[in-house]
Amino acid sequence: MSKTMIKYPIHTQEILNVNGDEAVAYAVKQSLVDVVSAYPITPQTIIVEKFSEFVADGLVHTQFVPVESEHSAMSACVGAAAAGARAFTATSSQGLALMVEIVYIASGMRLPIVMAVVNRALSAPINIHNDHSDAYLMRDSGWIQLFVENVQESYDTTIQAFKIAEDERVLLPVAVNLDGFFLSHTLENIRILPDEAVADFLGGYRKVARVKVDYYDEEVPHMLNPARPLTFGALDLYDYYFEHKVQQVEAMKNVPAVVREVNEKWQELTGRKYGDGVIETYGMEDAEIAVVAMGSSAGTIRSVIKKYRERGEKIGLVRIRLYRPFPYEDVGKILSNVKVVAVMDKAIGPGSYGALYQDIVSSLYDLSDRPLTVDYVYGLGGRDLTQDMVANMIEQVKEDVRKGRVENKIRYLGVRW
Amino acid sequence: MVVKTLPEFPIKKGEPAYKLWIFEPGWKGEIPLNFNLRQVAEQKRSALLPGHRLCAGCAAPIVVKLASFAFRGPTIVVNATGCLEVASTIFPFTSWAVPWLHNAFENAASTASGVEAAINAMKKTGRLPYEHVDVVVFGGDGGTFDIGFQALSGMAERGHDVLYILYDNEAYMNTGIQRSGGTPKYASTTTSPAGEVIPGKPENKKPIADIMVAHRIPYVATATPAHWMDFMKKVRRGIEVVGPAFIHSLSSCDRGWRHENAISIEVLRRAVDTCYFPLWEWTPENGYMLTDRSLVIARNPSLKQPIEKFVEVQGRFRHLMKPENREKLRELQEYVDKVWEDLLRRASNAPR
Ligand SMILES: Cc1ncc(C[n+]2csc(CCOP(=O)(O)OP(=O)(O)O)c2C)c(N)n1
Ligand code: SF4
Numbered sequence: 228m229s230k231t232m233i234k235y236p237i238h239t240q241e242i243l244n245v246n247g248d249e250a251v252a253y254a255v256k257q258s259l260v261d262v263v264s265a266y267p268i269t270p271q272t273i274i275v276e277k278f279s280e281f282v283a284d285g286l287v288h289t290q291f292v293p294v295e296s297e298h299s300a301m302s303a304c305v306g307a308a309a310a311g312a313r314a315f316t317a318t319s320s321q322g323l324a325l326m327v328e329i330v331y332i333a334s335g336m337r338l339p340i341v342m343a344v345v346n347r348a349l350s351a352p353i354n355i356h357n358d359h360s361d362a363y364l365m366r367d368s369g370w371i372q373l374f375v376e377n378v379q380e381s382y383d384t385t386i387q388a389f390k391i392a393e394d395e396r397v398l399l400p401v402a403v404n405l406d407g408f409f410l411s412h413t414l415e416n417i418r419i420l421p422d423e424a425v426a427d428f429l430g431g432y433r434k435v436a437r438v439k440v441d442y443y444d445e446e447v448p449h450m451l452n453p454a455r456p457l458t459f460g461a462l463d464l465y466d467y468y469f470e471h472k473v474q475q476v477e478a479m480k481n482v483p484a485v486v487r488e489v490n491e492k493w494q495e496l497t498g499r500k501y502g503d504g505v506i507e508t509y510g511m512e513d514a515e516i517a518v519v520a521m522g523s524s525a526g527t528i529r530s531v532i533k534k535y536r537e538r539g540e541k542i543g544l545v546r547i548r549l550y551r552p553f554p555y556e557d558v559g560k561i562l563s564n565v566k567v568v569a570v571m572d573k574a575i576g577p578g579s580y581g582a583l584y585q586d587i588v589s590s591l592y593d594l595s596d597r598p599l600t601v602d603y604v605y606g607l608g609g610r611d612l613t614q615d616m617v618a619n620m621i622e623q624v625k626e627d628v629r630k631g632r633v634e635n636k637i638r639y640l641g642v643r644w
Numbered sequence: 645m646v647v648k649t650l651p652e653f654p655i656k657k658g659e660p661a662y663k664l665w666i667f668e669p670g671w672k673g674e675i676p677l678n679f680n681l682r683q684v685a686e687q688k689r690s691a692l693l694p695g696h697r698l699c700a701g702c703a704a705p706i707v708v709k710l711a712s713f714a715f716r717g718p719t720i721v722v723n724a725t726g727c728l729e730v731a732s733t734i735f736p737f738t739s740w741a742v743p744w745l746h747n748a749f750e751n752a753a754s755t756a757s758g759v760e761a762a763i764n765a766m767k768k769t770g771r772l773p774y775e776h777v778d779v780v781v782f783g784g785d786g787g788t789f790d791i792g793f794q795a796l797s798g799m800a801e802r803g804h805d806v807l808y809i810l811y812d813n814e815a816y817m818n819t820g821i822q823r824s825g826g827t828p829k830y831a832s833t834t835t836s837p838a839g840e841v842i843p844g845k846p847e848n849k850k851p852i853a854d855i856m857v858a859h860r861i862p863y864v865a866t867a868t869p870a871h872w873m874d875f876m877k878k879v880r881r882g883i884e885v886v887g888p889a890f891i892h893s894l895s896s897c898d899r900g901w902r903h904e905n906a907i908s909i910e911v912l913r914r915a916v917d918t919c920y921f922p923l924w925e926w927t928p929e930n931g932y933m934l935t936d937r938s939l940v941i942a943r944n945p946s947l948k949q950p951i952e953k954f955v956e957v958q959g960r961f962r963h964l965m966k967p968e969n970r971e972k973l974r975e976l977q978e979y980v981d982k983v984w985e986d987l988l989r990r991a992s993n994a995p996r
Binding site for chain 2: 261262289290294298299300308309310329450453454456459461462463464
């Protein structure tokens with residue numbers, strides 16, 4: 228992509244000094260969202276506070292529904308999206324846990340809602356800081372899950388999420404995951420697009436997809452429409468439920484291509500892209516050791532790997548940006564030539580391996596020459612990940628390669644025993 | 645876009661009843677509220693079509709049909725999980741002639757809040773092809789008194805322009821007649837069975853409509869489909885006010901109340917005649933106002949029937965008719981009298 232083709236080259240983009248939550252709120256402001264319904268929870272709260280200011284100042288047409296619980300926030304989004312509106316909510320941790328019943332309903336009804344999940348540990352013990360246990364809670368809910376690395380990407384991805392969700396090949400809700408405090412409360416200078424550019428990118432207000440329904444001769448808008456009434460949320464018995472679930476899976480299959488397309492379009496517009504949209508790699512061309520991670524830790528890990536690279540060591544990073552649907556084949560290809568994979572899970576699965584680890588192992592299983600794998604659980608409840616920890620981890624897996632086997636498959640980074 | 649003005653209801657007399665309610669964009673008319681039940685029936689404008697699987701004799705579909713006779717134009721219906729929902733939308737069929745949404749059990753009110761917000765957003769951006777779209781919720785007692793109460797209270801507090809109609813069959817019927825916050829004292833249900841030691845549900849019914857009055861929303865009323873004219877007027881009033889409105893309709897369930905399925909409407913009439921379920925409406929302007937039969941009884945107290953009249957036809961109270969339980973029946977009568985007298989004190993149109 229030559230520079231001249233970028234529609235809004237970087238020097239034309241305004242700089243905004245914001246934290247991750249404000250960046251999300253700003254993206255929502257520009258995305259012509261009709262309904263925002265949310266309930267406060269740290270570290271998500273700033274999104275709603277900031278957005279309320281936009282509403283109070285009359286800068287948006289959005290109807291803000293400050294509900295009495297997260298369960299109602301997601302319920303209102305379902306109602307709004309079913310009525311044909313573009314709907315957004317944001318939450319964290321216990322809030323997501325409370326709304327999870329309706330999270331499944333949103334995807335089952337194929338409603339393109341966008342939600343920012345500002346990742347925070349789940350209780351008990353109660354903890355307001357970051358890990359990915361809340362995101363893992365909804366991983367089989369039929370939502371698209373994207374994980375971002377920094378504040379700029381929080382802004383970019385929130386806008387992209389609406390485009391992905393509303394794509395006719397997809398029609399599924401999208402969760403944009405950003406690490407609590409590490410991103411939500413950290414100021415960064417970001418580049419933003421003019422309002423018109425965002426509106427143009429999204430094609431204006433939400434256009435409701437049309438569907439074929441037996442009763443009507445033509446395709447009708449998939450919404451609560453007095454001109455063409457439809458029944459939403461019907462009862463499916465054993466004769467149809469399975470088929471409807473499989474349709475969701477089929478829609479999921481289209482997601483990676485759409486995410487890649489949107490990533491490319493974003494690059495044409497802004498000059499920014501995140502790997503191929505699905506996965507971002509660093510130093511993987513000839514890597515023998517691979518570290519796999521998601522979210523803001525990728526920055527720390529990349530800086531350590533950079534130092535190893537400078538010393539000529541063949542280490543690479545794989546950052547999973549699209550966590551659901553999981554890009555099993557792509558990951559398998561990328562990791563097919565390494566000797567060891569260190570998977571970094573920012574959540575614990577008592578009685579099981581980490582969730583990301585299981586996905587990575589599934590990606591590798593069909594390879595003829597499988598690398599060694601280790602599951603590194605780290606950062607729970609906001610525990611810091613230092614460069615030293617990453618270096619230690621790399622030294623450990625180097626030792627595993629030397630031995631040709633892995634003894635403790637699950638290891639903890641930075642925990643006192 | 646062709647803007648058609650249709651002053652009359654879009655389905656014409658003589659057309660089959662299974663037609664959906666089609667309001668072409670630009671529809672500006674208002675469906676007249678017709679108090680001649682025969683004419684209403686001829687117009688075939690029910691939002692609930694034939695073919696649903698609710699039990700024979702169930703009052704819930706009557707509640708919905710009567711309510712929909714009072715709809716004034718484009719209307720979106722939101723339904724909580726329960727008998728009405730499961731029996732009317734078994735895929736690939738639907739009994740709903742209007743746009744209809746079921747989300748979950750406890751969130752009909754918050755779902756409707758979202759629908760209403762969407763309507764407002766589209767109106768604001770010039771995308772709503774009608775002058776207005778009404779939002780009406782149907783929820784059972786379980787989904788309203790209990791698990792859905794938080795969402796309902798939130799919706800009321802935030803002032804959404806939604807009419808919430810509670811069809812109260814006084815138990816969780818869809819899961820098999822378990823007690824709810826709406827179940828009356830001494831009723832036998834599967835989780836409050838009348839046994840050797842405990843004679844049915846030990847607690848009184850939650851005064852849900854009074855609790856909604858305490859929210860100071862623009863309109864609250866009680867109703868039954870047996871008092872159909874009163875019912876329809878109240879529904880239209882609830883739709884017309886701007887802001888949240890709440891109608892508490894008693895809705896007999898022959899399965900759960902254990903009565904002959906032919907007498908559902910009769911049982912509801914007895915509920916009002918005994919003052920077990922008085923008919924009233926509340927507005928901020930006039931406060932409590934007795935309506936229909938309850939106003940008649942207030943003016944002529946000799947018409948008030950003893951509670952036995954309500955209890956005797958229902959199997960869920962069978963144990964109360966035993967001689968050893970006469971005391972319990974008396975207690976029930978005292979409770980009903982107390983609530984009725986309290987209402988008479990509050991009602992601005994009660995004779996003093
Ligand atoms: C969260 C949740 N808990 C429980 C249920 C099971 N459930 C479905 S319908 C129902 C009872 C509904 O009772 P009510 O609201 O009184 O309506 P009715 O069936 O009596 O018309 C219950 C308990 C559910 N669907 N969701
Ligand atoms: S169980 Fe009761 S409420 Fe449910 S459909 Fe039958 S009669 Fe109606």
